[in-house]
Amino acid sequence: MDVCFHLGRLPAGIDDAASPSGLAEAAVAAEDAGCSWFALPDHFFQMEMVGDVREPVVEGYTALGFLAARTTRIELGLLVGGVTYRHPGVLAKTVATLDVLSGGRARLGLGAAWYEREHVGPVPAGARALRAPGRRRPGGPADVE
Secondary structure (H helix, E strand, O other): OOOEEEOOOOOOOOOOOOOOHHHHHHHHHHHHOOOOEEEEOOOOOOOOOOOOOOOOOOOHHHHHHHHHOOOOOOEEEEOOEEOOOOOHHHHHHHHHHHHHHOOOOEOOOEEOOOOOHHHHOOOOOOOOOOOOOOOOOOOOOOOOO
């Protein structure tokens, strides 16, 4: 039986890109527990039915590349990638690169991208991008709103 560990929310305490230990610890714990694959969501911001829209959300494939360097056996993928906002050629190259760099551990899941709010409007007020502490855009805040 295959068991997937889907991390739908970042662990408490991850507030910026400079403190990724909770994300790595979750993937390593899933691998050590015998899970066959580790999945992240493919969303631009936290969905209201899951948590607070102001919670930080990572870009899935970038985070999976980070996790590939910290795990050795567990397969890695997005639970499903939204087909309406991921160009097929770029997606194929992204997953193929993850597969090569992870030693053949990438999984590809496709989904309908049903969460309409990600298609019809800007990022909700208060939604946060992750940014390393002390690193700011010229003239901008540490968190992007």
